[in-house]
Amino acid sequence: MTTARIRTEQFCRRYGLGVPILMAPMAGSCPPSLAIAVANAGGLGACGILHMQAADVTAWVAQFRQQSEGVFQLNVWIPDPSPVRDAQHEARVRDFLSQWGPSVPPEAGNVALPDFAAQCEAMLAVDPPIVSSIMGLYPSGFVKQLKARGIAWFATVTTVAEARAAQAAGADVLVVQGMEAGGHRGSFEADRAQAQQVGLFSLLPAVVDAVKIPVVATGGIADARGVAAALTLGASAAQVGTGFLRSPEAKIHPAWAKALAGAAPEDTVVTRAFSGRAGRGIATDYVRAAEAAAAPAAAPYPVQRGLTSEMRKAALQSGDVQKMQLWAGQSAGLASDEPAADIVRSLWSGAQQFLP
Template structure:
């Protein structure tokens, strides 16, 4: 099948005019950003990890009030309960106290919203797509999605994960290269750094391994990246960091400004913010947390709870060196322009290259 036919089939199936999708980024996907991308003919997205049921429904209502475009809503598949280590957490609290406010012992008790309740809210919100990361949804939830005509897109960071997701009923595989900003989608938390595969190697391998359509994500921020991904077998591309400098993203100005000055080697995969491996700007805190003398991070979500006070203080102060500033390796390509205009430009530039 030609690239054009593959893209057109995908867009027709999901009600899109362009194969440009917003990546679901927890904490950085306000309705305004999805509305703009959807109005351009692409697909909006919500990273719902930290949202309770009512917040999920409110987000969907807000987007639908401004556009009839498609959007996806994404959840993490929960990890097993974390193994707690009081001595290790005490050392972490002391370390983090040097980067922000004192950290109380109970900070590590923070827990994410109830996953089952979030799943029920997704069914009620009924987006065009429900996507997953960090694993596959339970079989009964997948069946309920399909009964309601909701597609399931599964994020995979290896070929083995892609095959597992397809066997579990995924309608689309989102192939996530190691270049991607934010959390890595490894099904096994402990293997996130060990199984680092770049998108240009991962994408054709996944496209050859599965029968369902493949969406490419990770390090795509201009028309060249879009064209390359489509030529290598993708039916569409998902862009995260590339949209973060758009005004509709509403991220703190120091983060947006830092993206423009961050080369590929200026990012790092770290567990220092959440306990799960994610790629962000290699700030002073990230480097200090990786030093041999620094205490190792606690598992997710304990580490996330322990770092909450520091992250909040950094955002309030506009201090990029302590801020949780996720960034993919193509951060410098991100443009500070309206999201709808950027989405259209990405596709127009890619079409010229593919022609």
């Protein structure tokens, strides 16, 4: 077994990093400003392109490269099968949502996602050093194109079985996501995302023992102690999401940032109430009501996301925190409001004090 310091040094040298701190590719919450600040501090910047068209991807990368010579990753979801629609059930969901925001028209659930193949082509066109995946594995043909271009593939996994499958499919690095993580769970199968919830510090050493490629730890890491613990358990680097959201470069709604600052671990819950896909966020009044036994079950992704769209927009406009989509990991209360570069430096300098 190599020591934590040797592992991190090898990982940083391989991927051109100054420190083993990765920014999580949080779709909708990864402006270039945040990725630039993290990369310029020696970490890995990131962009989740889930909701972006090809032109948006090109523009994001151009802005990043204008202000940073650092390293970044682009991330996209592997698409789920087309959802099974149920008009009667969706009507019940719409009636429920009308109690929490504007009335929801029947067509709200007709959500058209960006074309996955076009997004993959857009990533190849901008030639990032790293692409990452979540919710599954890239098709073998795309993996071959990545390999031919020398682009590394970081695959997000949530179980040992997923880790083995990703290694076999050609992943270069595994991003091991514990159930503590904020935002959507990266499970390959949507219906298992809530049933199979494994904590990071149980999952991480099990994956490290099961595979032969480097592992990055993510989920509930928001301070130097978490980074050091992850590295001690075999990770080569730590990926941080919620821990960056209060930084000025993240540009999230002030009410969201305030809610993060006051959140205890038990104040978060995994819910399908916003998108139809399981994700961890703060248990607001809306979330608690949506999770109650009397409430209709969420529609599948992305139908539920479309149905809740107007409620989420109205909440942002009014600043009503009880109706906002407040993604948050279980360590949200440890997140700092310092500049992102200072957070990167603090995470690594502090972690080193715990490492032998």
